Amino acid sequence: MTAIAARPLYLRRFPGRTTLVVGLTVVGLMLLAALAAPLIAPYDPVFQDGTARLVAPSAAHPFGTDNFGRDVFSRVIWAARVDLQIAFLGVVFPLVIGTTIGTVAGYFGGVVDAVFMRIVDVVLAFPYLVLIIAIIAILGPGLKSFYIALALVGWVSYARLIRSQILILKSADFVLAARSLGYSHSRIMFRHLLPNALISSIVFAMSDMVLVLLGGASISFLGLGVQPPTAEWGIMVAEGQGFITQALWMTMFPGLAILLLSFGFSLIADGLGEWLGVKE
């Protein structure tokens, strides 16, 4: 037992290890690229070079240039900052809100539970993206509206997930033991039940990042999210669509970046799920 415990995690074998490691590497590299964007990117992402429009990929412009003569490679690198932020913040707010509501609803049950779960049912009855677009349309375009819309819509999945876990766990004996120590309901909920219930939500959050990333790109594509000239993969795809026959690189490289990051998050989610025995 001590021999196993003494061995650091990264040396141990566990189910899903390869998947997890590849996923973490992909996301880690993209994070690194985003952080080191000023060092890696050869050009300013918004600098327009009128003499080099729609240049095909070459040594000077590895991913080519767009219709304004901006370097696509630099823009893809800089855009990673925006898109990683979208994936992260777009998941954190729903996770926190949904987890809190789901925990309280599952623990207390009764009227509290019924009210929240009916709200969940109503929100889930609408198509995800349509509801988000509707909220952004009301609040006005921009990333802030996008986060608010996600928080208002995305929490329901987390609330449902965590509630089902809490329902199982709340009759566990360690809850009775905690009550016999004089612990309050909120202490039992958030210090004892939640840590035991959180694993499946973390795994779900990883796959949710894919959804949010694609959602963010779609919203920007539609002109409701990040505004030009900021570099963001969704916008870049949108801007490139008019030139898709002449300059495929304008859409292809940002598209591949979206694909790669989504792939990384998916692998992390699968690896974590397999390792921790969470079924989706």
Add this chain to the structure above:
Amino acid sequence: MTDPVLSVQGLSVETRDGVRLVDDLSFDLAPGEILGLVGESGSGKTVACRALMRLLPEPALRIADGRVALMGQDLVTLSEARMRGIRGRQLGMIFQNPTAHLDPVMRIGDQIAEAVRLHEGASRTDARARAVEALRQVGIPDPEARAGSYAHEFSGGMRQRAMIAIALACNPKVLIADEPTTALDVTVQAQILRLLMDLRDRQGVSIILITHDLGVVAQTCDSIAVLYAGRLCERGPKRGVLGAPAHRYTAGLIRCQPTSAGGEGMLDTIEGQPPAVSAMPKGCRFHPRCGAVIAVCNTHQPEQTARGPGHIAACHNPVADAAMTVSV
């Protein structure tokens, strides 16, 4: 005689349908006393103790009547918030299955420290030191390192020790032990009972030991209360109750012990099953299974009568004095 630390008077627990699972239970617990609460499964031992802690699964079960005085303070009428201050600090509880009753994702040391910090407002460092000390007190080797372990890294006996350490971290006056050794093997069982007696001797904690094992009672307890179908049959000092049982049910339980059956013959049993809570027999609740029924047993609940110093029994036709002898 010193004042009892815990005094239970006429405690009754009812279901929503008005069925009494515990009926008119009374006993006193002196400082440093170990009381064995004995009875078959379903006799109301656990429900009675949950009622003492005010941890009944309401609204399915509720305290219908009675008084539970902890050092003179009635717990039955206390607000839930005040009661939370009593639990863990004055009244501790340990359970049958330590594996299920420990938080699986919190370090053992943190689980002890949490109780200390909550109830005594200790600082993080003090609480940590107290946790290590508590683990040392319950005989866990290398407590500094073990405080950082999780429950799944402990053996069954060590988990029970850890649970005792958590329950006793704030030095409660009374510890309720709900079949603490049932899930453990015999050698570990003896160690845990030894530990409970040590803690009683060192810290003066009073213990209510719920068990269905009279052997455990004989080894550990100072006094015994026997429950049958929610009612107290007999209560008194260990020697009186085990040596000269008055109630027919107590006598039957003692005969059923493998150790006192003597030799190779068939084990004695008490014929029949305890009554269902929804169909309690009229009169004495034990009479359908009793071998010495007289007319009044069918119609009237027996009153509690004194049988000796501190020894009472509720039986219409008690075992005559010295009618049976049991070595204790």
